[in-house]
Amino acid sequence: MASVSVPGERGRWLTRRPASTTGFWSWITTVDHKRIGILYGVTAFAFFLIGGSEALFIRLQLARPDQNLISAETYNEFFTMHGVTMIFLVVMPLSSAFFNYLIPLQIGARDVAFPRLNAYSYWVFLFGGLFIYSSFALGGAPNGGWFGYAPLSTAEAGNNMLFYATGLIIVGVASTVSAINLAVTIINMRAPGMTMFRMPVFIWMGLVVQFLLAFSLPIITVGLFEMLFDRRFGTHFFDPAAGGDPVLWQHLFWLFGHPEVYILILPAMGIVSEVLPVFARKPLFGYQFVVFSGIAIGFIGFGVWAHHMFAVGLGPVANTAFGISTMIIAVPTGVKIFNWLGTLWKGDIRFTPPMLFSIGFIAQFIVGGLSGVTHAVVPADYQQTDTYYIVAHFHYVLVGGAIFGLFAGIYYWWPKIFGRMLPDRWGKVNFWILAIGFNLTFAPMHVLGLQGMPRRIHSYPESLGLTFWNTAATLGAFIIALGVLQFLIMAISSFMRPKDAPADPWDARTLEWTTGSPPPPHNFDEIPEVHALDDFWHRKYAETKTGRVVPVPAGGADQAVPGGVHATRGEREMEHEPHGIHMPGPSYWPFVSALGFPLIGYGVVFSPWPIVAGAAIVLIGLYGWALEPSAE
């Protein structure tokens, strides 16, 4: 780290900035986007294991008819927390991990626009997640479904859904802050020459996602506040006896909830759009089409929410309108798939683990997309909605799609982030275990749903004839668990080997591969100047007049591709002689201020006094932050 506390300011310990760049406290106080990205990733993966375990209990319970392995109450808590966890505490933060780590690197910046605010987002997110999970020890976890339909969520006794509403508001604050920060970073912090249409597709998808977050989260926040007020103070937002309408909650929830689906899937689409060109050794087919279809998805995504509500009784006109808008959004989605196929066409495809996960993503996402179109056929959806057919559909999108895409990202950027390669052979094995487990779990659910198995039932009678495919799905779920376990072992054991990854192990196309693996704290010794889309590729390869692609002559290439050794030397130089690069110093205050949020949360659930204390901590944290000397 280039910056340390300001010496000679005795007596101002309160406002002095922390100095450590290694060890436990350096992680608490870090404002380095790369470290925050890693924190997001590790936290999300921990929640992934927890949410996955809940899923295993669900699958065990449903493996056979009429089972009572876990009680109905526990089952309801588990399926609710499985959804809440996987959406808000796994896929969103895992995407955040990649955005945090890669946005500055891919646009050629030294950090995000507001590094301390970035740390703040992470800590608020972490404490929000822990707050929700503390409900298990404090009288019962949320049990009304991740969708929390009123009036079940507002009228039922117990604090379960109070934890849900409060916790999601806290996590929402974190996401909103982070969205603004990252959007500003992308718009404002690009390296010279990095015009909008030279940005990697991953960055484009990142930009769309940040705007989706910034514009959809306030809507659910209002809904959650209304739920909270109904539940805690006895207001009447969703109270039919007073003239209120429970369907209002559904509108507010899905107005957020559907853009949320694209918030979850677009990052994975971005990752796949990065991985495919590298391993097909061809540029992305129709870059502009992919970018514009992503933007189109972002816009149309706000106009399809009521397709979650076809059975509510909104009337044929509304159902028609939302059915058609849902079909329309399938078009830009289809465009992306064709463009990915176009990228593979005439390529030189290398089946590395990230490539396998990306191809798996496409193959499985097609299934999820097609079943999605059958939901847009409104009368068919009258049969399908709230059945396992829907469960199958969105798991094909969010596991077969988003999680596989994120795994592709993990394999692809692991060498960059940790300086170590993941073993190629075991990575491939990992892909096949996960793909087989995934398809065995979720393909049968299509059948189960059409055969009349509703969602969210903790038990089903043998007479319904649903046993066989339920057992198969449970078997598949444990194969997935095996795959995740294998990944975990592989990932941890990679740290037992020395750092061996070169700066550019995949012969890649984007800027993050021009710097060391892992990159130095300041990312780039020199801020790169960008001349083209896939700039790094053009530094390495040139096209002859006949269209043949040839490597740039050896000397030039060496210069353009700093190897690991080179970058490490650069890093060592930085330690001693910062070249005048001023990186923002670490800070306690984001952590301190974030600590106030769960306290406010407990106040909302139990008694008002902690709210005052929590708010005071938040404010003190923010003022300490403001008064902190800038690190120069």
Added chain:
Amino acid sequence: MRKSTRWVLGAIALALLAAACSPDASQSSLEPAGPYADTVDDLFTPVFWVAVGVFVLVEGALLWFVIRYRHRRTRTDVPPQIHGNTRLEIGWTILPAVILAGVAVPTVATIFDLAREPSGGNVMQIDVLGHQWWWEFDYPDLQINTANELHIPVNTPVYLSLCAAGSGYEAQPAPNECQADLPVPAGLGLSVIHSFWVPELAGKQDVVPGRTNTVWIEADRPGTYEGQCAEFCGLSHAYMRFHVVAHEADEFDAWVRGQQAEAASASGPAAQGQEVFAANCIQCHSVNGLTDDAGEPVIGAIQGPNLTHLMSRECFAGCIFETNTDNLTRWVSDAPSLKPGSLMPSGLNELGLTPRQVDAVVAYLETLE
């Protein structure tokens, strides 16, 4: 290995198809038995096959590219850097749009078709009330009130009004249009959202507090069709099942006459059970024609199912139990242990009945045919 994987996947796909058509699923949307479900199925089936076609083509292209353009060890050159092809891309934007437009037309027509209120002289009107966690069926024109089993005549459109029963905020009964005046004190389940679903007859329609939704069903042939609440409604959501029993016209008339009759006064061992019933069970249940020792009518409450013709129903307690002596005895003894969150109190633990009293009550219940 790749080839064998494909064979395995193919086999799985075939097995899936076979299973989808397997007849052992008794609540399947794939076996429509009435015009509503037929209409939906007639729409879904072609869309499904179009989707299968697209699936085969696109996955086929993916598989073909992956195999055809895989890296070969001998290859050293870099493939041509193709950045795109605008004409091609416009083409594959328009193509799915055209296919979807083709799907949209029958979809819209069917939406409006299904939303129409059935007309004609023989339409039957029934009110459906969703409770936590059982279904109440009220036939306003026939003066019949029953639970868990909806009886209808075949080939007759039945127009259902769907209401959520139970108490709203502050433990007050939540008003609904199916129960004009609610004479009910507190102590009901919560008034929450349910969804009425009999896959073989019709798609889902939500039951929303504060709204009165409608849906029509019709059965082509006599038989018992299974249904279930499809919107998460709390602890025993899984145990909120019901049957729709379709009868030929004359059979249905007989059923109506049977249901309209009042219960006879019990005699023998059941008479003691009737006393226990009148002392305890009428807090929530009613039996039409029940009288006390003086012959005065005993008016029961309506929080719980009307039990006048309990034994005529094949199932009880949200259709999770077959109606027989064993099950009734277990249920009256300790309902909450059998159905999580059940509002029916435990006979032994909460009402303080002795096992003998429970047997007597069950003996009485078995007279309610």
Added chain:
Amino acid sequence: MAALDQHIFESEHEATSTGLPNTKLAMWIFLASDCLLFGALISTYVLYRGASIKGPYPSDVFDIPYTSVSSFVLLASSLTMVLALAAIQRGDQGQMRVWLLATALLGATFVGGQVYEFTTFADEGLTLTTNLFSTTFYVLTGFHGTHVAIGILMLLSLLVMSFTGKITQQNSLSVELVGLYWHFVDIVWIVIFTIVYLIPTGPGPT
């Protein structure tokens, strides 16, 4: 909070791709996001307009002249905010402090007026939980009042910072940012005032 933020941001911003300062861009995105927050709250109010099944109804409690005056006070504070920014941009610290204080005081008058209005309504039997109208009314105007209160906190923070010499002519961005926030909150109030107070609803349920 935003006053703090802008200070936080400022020290960390460098030359940007768009030429727009990071903090300003962030504030614009935040305000756009906040629009959706108020959009959802106002939608709730509008959807439930006239849906209360028991009184008191809006026409029973509203005192339009009173609220018009307090709305005017809030609008006037936008003017003083503009004057504060103009003052610091020409380097006049003293004037800026005067106008900042005036803005904060006008804002406080508005919030005080709102508190008084709420207590009057409560005396007339309209509390948070009375009916659907009270529920939607208090939560919507309460959210807005909270925004104003946060704005006052930011204005006072600016005032304190100006005495430590942290606000200069060259470094007036922080005042501009608080101004953006303040004008936004004012505009939102015009919308709320129009929809809630000025567009009449019937005396009872419709």
